[in-house]
Amino acid sequence: MTSSSPxxxxxxxxxxxxxxxxIEVTTTPRExxxxxxGLGLPxxxxxxxxxxxxxxxxxxxxxxxxxxxxxxxxxxxxxVDEARAYATLxxxxxxxxxxxxxxxxxxxxxxxxRGRGVVVLPTGAGKTEVALMAIADRQRATLVVAPTLDLVxxxxxxxxxxxxxxxxxxxxxxxxxxxLTVTTYDSAWAHMEHLGHRFGLVVFDEVHHxxxxxxxxxxxxxxxxxxxxxTATPERSDGRDELLGGLVGPxxxxxxxxxLEGRFLADYDTETIAVTLTEAERAxxxxxxxxxxxxxxxxxxxxxxxxGWSNFIKRxxxxxxxxxxxxxxxxxxRLAFASEQKLHVVDDLLLKHPGARTLIFSDDNxxxxxxSRRFLVxxxxxxxxxxxxxxxxxxxxxxxxxxxxxxxxLNEGVDVPDAQVAIIISGTGSxxxxxxxxxxxxxxxxxxxxxxYELVSQDTSETFTSERRRDHRAYR
Amino acid sequence: MPLQGxxxxxxxxxxxxxxxxxxxxxGRTQGELVAALAEVDVDPSLQRGLRxxxxxxxxxxxxxxxxxxxxxxxxxxxxxxxxxxxxxxxxVRDAVVAAVAADAGLDVPTFLAMLYADLDEARLVDAxxxxxxxxxxxxxxxxxxxxxxxxxxxxxxxxxxEARPVEVRALLRALKxxxxxxxxxxxxxxxxxxVVDGPAALFSQSLRYGLxxxxxxxxxxxxxxxxxxxxxxLKKGGAPARFTMAGKAAVDDAxxxxxxxxxxxxxxxxxxxxxxxxxxxxxxxxxxxxxxPGVAACVPDVVVTAADGRRCFVEVLGFWxxxxxxxRVALAQAGLSTPAVFxxxxxxxxxxxxxxxxxxxxxxxxxxxxxKKVAERVGRLLAP
Numbered sequence: 001m002t003s004s005s006p007x008x009x010x011x012x013x014x015x016x017x018x019x020x021x022x023i024e025v026t027t028t029p030r031e032x033x034x035x036x037x038g039l040g041l042p043x044x045x046x047x048x049x050x051x052x053x054x055x056x057x058x059x060x061x062x063x064x065x066x067x068x069x070x071x072x073x074x075x076x077x078x079x080v081d082e083a084r085a086y087a088t089l090x091x092x093x094x095x096x097x098x099x100x101x102x103x104x105x106x107x108x109x110x111x112x113x114r115g116r117g118v119v120v121l122p123t124g125a126g127k128t129e130v131a132l133m134a135i136a137d138r139q140r141a142t143l144v145v146a147p148t149l150d151l152v153x154x155x156x157x158x159x160x161x162x163x164x165x166x167x168x169x170x171x172x173x174x175x176x177x178x179x180l181t182v183t184t185y186d187s188a189w190a191h192m193e194h195l196g197h198r199f200g201l202v203v204f205d206e207v208h209h210x211x212x213x214x215x216x217x218x219x220x221x222x223x224x225x226x227x228x229x230x231t232a233t234p235e236r237s238d239g240r241d242e243l244l245g246g247l248v249g250p251x252x253x254x255x256x257x258x259x260l261e262g263r264f265l266a267d268y269d270t271e272t273i274a275v276t277l278t279e280a281e282r283a284x285x286x287x288x289x290x291x292x293x294x295x296x297x298x299x300x301x302x303x304x305x306x307x308g309w310s311n312f313i314k315r316x317x318x319x320x321x322x323x324x325x326x327x328x329x330x331x332x333x334r335l336a337f338a339s340e341q342k343l344h345v346v347d348d349l350l351l352k353h354p355g356a357r358t359l360i361f362s363d364d365n366x367x368x369x370x371x372s373r374r375f376l377v378x379x380x381x382x383x384x385x386x387x388x389x390x391x392x393x394x395x396x397x398x399x400x401x402x403x404x405x406x407x408x409x410l411n412e413g414v415d416v417p418d419a420q421v422a423i424i425i426s427g428t429g430s431x432x433x434x435x436x437x438x439x440x441x442x443x444x445x446x447x448x449x450x451x452x453y454e455l456v457s458q459d460t461s462e463t464f465t466s467e468r469r470r471d472h473r474a475y476r
Numbered sequence: 477m478p479l480q481g482x483x484x485x486x487x488x489x490x491x492x493x494x495x496x497x498x499x500x501x502x503g504r505t506q507g508e509l510v511a512a513l514a515e516v517d518v519d520p521s522l523q524r525g526l527r528x529x530x531x532x533x534x535x536x537x538x539x540x541x542x543x544x545x546x547x548x549x550x551x552x553x554x555x556x557x558x559x560x561x562x563x564x565x566x567x568v569r570d571a572v573v574a575a576v577a578a579d580a581g582l583d584v585p586t587f588l589a590m591l592y593a594d595l596d597e598a599r600l601v602d603a604x605x606x607x608x609x610x611x612x613x614x615x616x617x618x619x620x621x622x623x624x625x626x627x628x629x630x631x632x633x634x635x636x637x638e639a640r641p642v643e644v645r646a647l648l649r650a651l652k653x654x655x656x657x658x659x660x661x662x663x664x665x666x667x668x669x670x671v672v673d674g675p676a677a678l679f680s681q682s683l684r685y686g687l688x689x690x691x692x693x694x695x696x697x698x699x700x701x702x703x704x705x706x707x708x709x710l711k712k713g714g715a716p717a718r719f720t721m722a723g724k725a726a727v728d729d730a731x732x733x734x735x736x737x738x739x740x741x742x743x744x745x746x747x748x749x750x751x752x753x754x755x756x757x758x759x760x761x762x763x764x765x766x767x768x769p770g771v772a773a774c775v776p777d778v779v780v781t782a783a784d785g786r787r788c789f790v791e792v793l794g795f796w797x798x799x800x801x802x803x804r805v806a807l808a809q810a811g812l813s814t815p816a817v818f819x820x821x822x823x824x825x826x827x828x829x830x831x832x833x834x835x836x837x838x839x840x841x842x843x844x845x846x847x848k849k850v851a852e853r854v855g856r857l858l859a860p
Contacts, residue, residue, distance in 0.1 A: 020655035022675040026770065030810075047678050049657040051770030054678050193655060213712075217684055221676065317523050355563065369592060376558035376572055378551065383595055388548050401559050 012036060014067055014076050016060075016083040018197035021221025023060055023083050025053035039075060041066050057196050058247070060084070060223035083223060086141040086200040087179050091163045093136050100126060100264060102255055107133045109252035110228060116249030118207055118229035122257040123439020124265050127230040128155070128415075131203045132162050134228050140200030141179040145188045145218070147206045147412060149386060150393070154415050155182045155205065170195070172386055185215045192221040201226040204248060206412050208233055208432065211240040211247065219247040232439055233432040257435075257442070265442045266420075268450040272466065274458045275341040285335045285460065288328040295325030336460035337426035338367040343374060345455055349423055350375065350403065353451075357396060357418045360405040361437055363426040368407045371425070377403040380410060411436045417443045422452040429468035482525040487618060488611040490518065490525065494533045495611070498603045506539050507597030532618055536606045539599035547594045550580060550587065620697070623704070623721055624690035630706040631681040631716055632673040633689050634661070639699035641763060644668055644775045648765075650695045654688040659769075666763040681716070683709060698725050735761065738792045738819075738845050739777045745847035746778065746790075753855035756783030764789075768810040772803035776816055780854050788854045789816035792845065793824065801826045808837035815857035819845055 012032020017024045025044060027033045036053065037046055043059030046052075055063055060083060067079045099107075103126055106119045115138060121127050135142050144155045149172045159167045159180050168178030171187035177195060188195075202222055204210050207229030210219055219227070229248040234241050244251075261267060277285055296303065298321075301312050316322035346360065362368045365381045372379035378392045378401055395401035396416060410416070411433055419441045427433055441450040456466045482490065494513060501509040513530045541547075554576045561567040577587035592598060627633065637644070651658055651672065661669035672692070674685035689706075696702045703722040710717060734740060739761075746759045758781045766789055767773035776789035793801055804818040805826070815837065820826050822842045836856040839849060 020675045022678075024675075043679075045678055047657075047675075049659045049769055051768070054675060056676060056679055214684070217676075217682065318520050320520070350562075354565075369595075373588070373591070374569070376554060376569060378555045385548075388551075391552075401555055403559070403562075 009035065011075055011077045013078045013080060015080045016063070016067075018057065018083040018085065018223060019054075020193040021057050021196050021217075023055045023057055023063060023223065024050065025055065025063075026051075036076065039066075039070055056220050057083075057223040058220045061225035083197055084200075085197045086224075088200075089139045089141060089179055091136055091139060091165065091180075093132070093162055094164050096132070096136075096162065097129070099129065099133060102253065102260075102264075103130050103133065106130045106253040107137060110134060110249075111137065113249055113252050115201070115226035115228075117227075117252035118231065118234060118244055118248055118250065120231055120234055120251055120254040122232045122255065122260060122265060122442065123436065124443040125232075125255065125260050126264075127205070127232075128158050131205070131228060131230060132158065134203070134226075135159075135163075135180070135201065138201050138226050140224075140226060141198060142181075142201040142203060143188075143195065143199040143222075143224070144180075144182045144203045144205060145185055145210075146182065147185050147209050148409060149184060150380075150389060150409065151205060151412070152182045152184055153386070153390060185209050185218065188218040189214050192218045196222040196224075199224050201228065203227075204229045207231045207244065207248060208236055208241060211236065211243040216243060216247055233435055235432075237430075257438075261442075264444060266444045266448045266450045268438070268442060268452065270438070270452045270454065272454045272456055272470075273345055274456055275339060275345055276458050277335060277339050277460070278341065281335050281339055281341075285332050288332040288335070291328035292325045292332065295321055332460070334366075336457040336462045337363055338370065339457055342425055342455045342457070343371070345453075346371065346375070346423055346425065349421070349453055353421045355399075355402060356420045357399070357416070358403045358421040358423065359410065359416065359419050359437075359440055360403065360423045360425060361411070361427060362405070362407050363428060365407045367425060368405045371405040375403070375405075377401075377405050379405040381407050382409055384409075408433075410440065415443070416440055418445065419443075420448060420450050422450075424452065424454040426455075426462070427465075427469065429465040431469050431471055434469040482522060484615055486522070487525070487529070487615050490522075490529050491533065491611045491614045491618075494529055495603075495606055495609075495614070498533050498537055498601065498606050501601050502603040504601055505597060506599045506601060509534070509537070509601050510597070528618070528622075532614060532621065533606065536609060536614070536617075538602040538605065539596070540602055541594045541599055542590070545580075545582070545590050545593070547590055547592060550576075550591055553580065554591065620693065623697075624693050626708055626719060626721075627690040627693060627704075627706055628686040629683060629708045629710055630686050630689050631683065631709055632671065632677060632707050633692075634669065634671050634705040635692075635696055636663070636667060636669045636703040636705075637696060637699035638665075638667045638701045639763065641761065641775045641777065643695075643699050644763065644765070646698070647692070647695045648773060648775070650692050654691060656685060656688055656692075658773075660765055660767055660773075668763065668765055670765075681707075681709075697723060700725055735777065736792070736794065738794050741845065742778055742790065742792065742847055742850060746780070746851060749847040749851035750780060750854060753851055754780070754782050754858060757781060757858075762789060766791075766807070766812065766814065766816060768807055768812065771810045772807050774804070774807070780858070782858050786858055787814050788857050789814060790819065790850055790854065791816060792819045794821045798824050798826060805838065808835060812837075817850060817853045817857065819850060 012027035012029060012035060014036055015026045027036055042062040043055035044053040047054040067076060070076045071079060107130060110117045110119065119127065119130050146152050146155055152169060152171060156167050156169055165180060166178055168176040168181035170177060170181060170183040170191055177198065202224040208231045209215055227248045229244060234244065257265060299315050301315060302308050303312065316326040360371055368379045368381055380389050380392055392401060392404065396404050397418060422437055422441045424437060438452050441452060454466060456462050493516060497512050497516065498509060501512060516526065518526045557576050558567065558572050561572050574584055577584045580587060656672050657675055658670040658672045661671060663669045672689065676682060677685065696704060701724050705718065705720045707716040708719050735743065743759065743761060750757050750759060760779055762776050762779040765773060766776055774791065776791035778790040780788045801820050801824050817839055818837055819839045819841055822840055828838045828840050836853045839853050
């Protein structure tokens with residue numbers, strides 16, 4: 001279809017400007033805006049606050065393509081693009097390893113999808129390598145977004161090592177923006193309004209985080225034409241993973257753990273160990289559970305519905321009985337999650353695997369610190385300062401501190417290549433969390449066989465939690 | 477202003493009690509303070525108020541880590557020794573702890589207490605600032621924090637203010653700094669009304685701009701009278717609710733900064749100079765906004781109102797940036813609904829030729845500003 005001017009006025013020149021995560025479209029002369037509005041440009045709406053058209057930044061690529069078409073057809077005189085502020089780079093990869101077949105396949109599939117898409121690979125299968133190949137392929141200023149500061153540190157090292165250039169960091173008290181920059185999802189959300197025009201490629205590591213309401217906005221505020229998502233577990237229980245297609249692109253390649261086990265991932269076993277509460281713990285657990293259940297019954301609270309839990313919390317705050325019920329719920333959970341017997345089992349397992357790199361996971365910080373004090377092993381939680389956690393991860397890698405306790409911060413992505421044993425003292429019912437924790441010990445080494453132990457308090461609600469989180473092919 | 481359902485008197489009484497607890501915990505740990513505050517007993521209906529007041533009190537405290545030992549260093553020594561003992565097959569927990577504690581010159585209980593003394597809950601409370609604060613001041617901070625907290629959930633805000641130009645300019649600067657957009661709403665009288673939200677709000681309502689809107693609150697509250705009307709989404713996915721807040725600032729005209737000498741000179745001399753050209757015209761300090769969407773917005777210094785009600789603004793740009801002047805030129809070129817004379821110092825190196833010869837909007841001056849010349853320009857712009 002050919003666009004044409006509805007009047008005899010000469011076609012206007014169109015100006016694109018990035019403003020706070022949006023693309024502002026103006027014309028010279030100003031009167032030409034009506035004509036351009038009539039072209040129905042992708043994502044554009046009239047903004048009377050500024051007397052301009054405006055589109056979300058993520059529509060930039062489609063907008064430019066449409067304007068180029070209209071210019072060719074004579075509907076606009078020209079396009080002045082002041083929105084894009086990213087550089088084309090001349091990166092040279094320093095001694096890149098020979099890519100594995102599926103890594104090459106992933107980059108080719110991503111390229112075919114116009115440089116937009118998600119690659120799903122199990123932990124340890126080399127997702128970072130796929131991103132490094134994509135960055136070298138596109139040669140555009142790139143922003144890597146990762147969920148934790150540990151991962152930011154890891155990406156920073158990987159980019160610097162591969163391309164031998166200075167790499168910027170935004171987050172954790174740093175704000176250095178360079179053509180290759182790494183940031184956290186939180187910082188991307190906070191700063192994308194100012195950074196969104198400075199990168200032509202955005203890599204979203206652990207991309208399943210991106211679709212939460214606030215983080216998704218970070219993707220919309222960026223004009224990057226090229227987008228790559230990486231994850232081992234794209235599915236979310238809230239169904240929001242459906243948004244990934246619009247924000248990043250379709251899944252262009254997917255491989256599961258059992259497809260790569262043995263050749264590209266370490267062989268592994270999983271073992272669930274049932275533990276019993278001590279008599280005193282059982283008595284306290286029973287009393288606490290009765291108090292909690294009594295309140296639920298008296299108040300006729302249905303925990304099955306979507307609002308069930310928040311309803312309980314709300315009602316609990318309103319009376320002394322409610323507050324006692326909440327305290328009882330916390331107590332019974334604590335007893336099941338960190339029972340004395342579990343700590344005895346941890347002791348036995350540490351003796352069973354002397355010298356093995358071992359990660360001990362818990363659901364809460366208090367248990368992680370209790371493990372640290374009892375077994376004299378270091379712990380990493382969100383409160384551990386960057387300097388100390390870097391030192392601890394290095395000591396874990398070189399074997400001088402081969403046992404590490406943690407709550408949730410090492411669940412994802414952090415590269416601990418030699419980890420061989422994982423002990424799950426407690427966790428949520430999330431399949432994703434459990435698969436990610438398994439992934440920590442699957443990086444291959446010659447002759448390595450990894451093992452994951454899951455400790456479950458018998459005859460408590462933890463039994464159901466355990467069943468829920470093991471509902472994945474990696475555990476069958 | 478509601479304080480989580482408490483009256484000001486109730487809030488002051490509760491805060492007095494909580495401050496006493498905090499002061500009593502000066503020098504003890506944050507964990508102990510938090511536990512003690514949680515023990516304060518109030519009527520169940522006031523629980524939310526209690527939680528808010530506790531946070532307010534904790535926020536006014538400082539927290540310090542003991543500086544006589546380095547917990548990270550103690551940990552490094554302890555875990556290194558433990559790992560070495562495990563590798564040698566000689567690991568006995570208590571023996572490792574005792575050896576490292578002795579090496580650090582500490583007894584075992586102190587050593588274990590110091591091991592994680594840098595965690596938040598182990599930091600030491602410094603309630604000095606709180607001691608010097610009156611309950612009334614805390615209530616005032618609560619008030620501000622509550623308005624700001626509400627705006628964190630705001631989708632859009634309408635701001636109505638009556639204020640001096642200096643406060644309106646401060647508000648406009650804050651809007652610009654936060655990259656928020658606004659649409660002026662016509663009002664009667666000297667007031668200013670703006671509907672404010674973020675650029676991407678054009679496509680979908682979002683809480684993205686809540687923090688930025690909250691950061692405007694001190695600027696709004698500095699105005700002589702103010703009113704905030706916010707569409708607030710309190711629950712995820714819930715229907716937005718309308719909240720209205722209003723107040724008055726304790727503005728003291730006697731101590732307020734006077735207009736600049738150039739503007740004061742105009743206010744003094746322009747009435748006489750204009751009288752000959754426009755009989756019955758009045759001259760006053762201006763409070764209104766002059767804006768063209770997408771071009772610029774400003775608050776001129778002076779407004780001249782002719783006998784027939786038509787108005788002309790005068791703005792004096794003495795030591796401003798050249799960029800500000802070019803924005804005024806763009807305003808004049810865009811066509812203003814209310815005409816304006818922009819008086820520009822020659823120091824800014826902007827010539828009157830920037831506009832068409834018959835456009836009276838740009839007046840360059842050297843040194844002092846002639847009220848007679850300004851009156852002549854106003855007269856031309858208001859000529860029938």
